[in-house]
Amino acid sequence: MQAGNFIQSTGALRGTYFENAIIFLTECNDAGAVGFIVNRPFGRSLHELEAYKHSTPFPLYEGGPVGGEQLFLIHRRPDLIEGGERVAASIYFGGNMEQAVAAINNDSLGKQDLKMLIGYCGWDAGELEAEIAEGSWKEVDGSWEDMVNH
Numbered sequence: 001m002q003a004g005n006f007i008q009s010t011g012a013l014r015g016t017y018f019e020n021a022i023i024f025l026t027e028c029n030d031a032g033a034v035g036f037i038v039n040r041p042f043g044r045s046l047h048e049l050e051a052y053k054h055s056t057p058f059p060l061y062e063g064g065p066v067g068g069e070q071l072f073l074i075h076r077r078p079d080l081i082e083g084g085e086r087v088a089a090s091i092y093f094g095g096n097m098e099q100a101v102a103a104i105n106n107d108s109l110g111k112q113d114l115k116m117l118i119g120y121c122g123w124d125a126g127e128l129e130a131e132i133a134e135g136s137w138k139e140v141d142g143s144w145e146d147m148v149n150h
Contacts, residue, residue: 001028001128004088006142007035012135017065022140023121024074024147026085026093033128035121036063036074038147042118046104056105063117073100075114076144091144115147 001007005025009018020039027034042060046052049060049071063072075081076090080103084092100116103109123131131137 001025001033001132001139003028004091006038006140006146007128007132007137008140010135010138013137018136022142022146023064023137024091024142026074026087028128030125032125033123036072036115036117037061037121038063038074038115038117046101046116052101055101056107058104058114058116059111061115061117062119064119064121066120066122068119070119071097072117072120073097073114074117074147075100075109077103077109077113080109081114 003025007023007025009021013019021037022039023035024038025033025035038061040062042062044060046058046060047055073081073084073093073095075084075092075095078084078092081092081095081100084095087093100109100114128137
């Protein structure tokens, strides 16, 4: 596994939090892995969060069960959002939240270029590899378009 890959839960995770989850991995190294569920709408919009109540409505996604008070960015606009880390060919993780919100508010950034997620998924060293080996996850082909169209 490596950053920029997509994994999908298998039937082994049916009935769990991860049932039908598609995860985009943003970090994979000797310390473990970090990723975000990209196909699970959060049910609230950015402007419904107290800190962003003056912003334009923008969809939020449930990124995972860890860090549920944190908002994360996955995008392909480093020209508008500084400080992001390149994860794949044209996909960046993180960056300046104020710039992202300003770009949303002035209509220069839409959901075709940005995914905002609450929470994340994390695995300790070797944990994700073990879960893949036991059949809980499988690597799947995915693209930016697949990510933003869920």
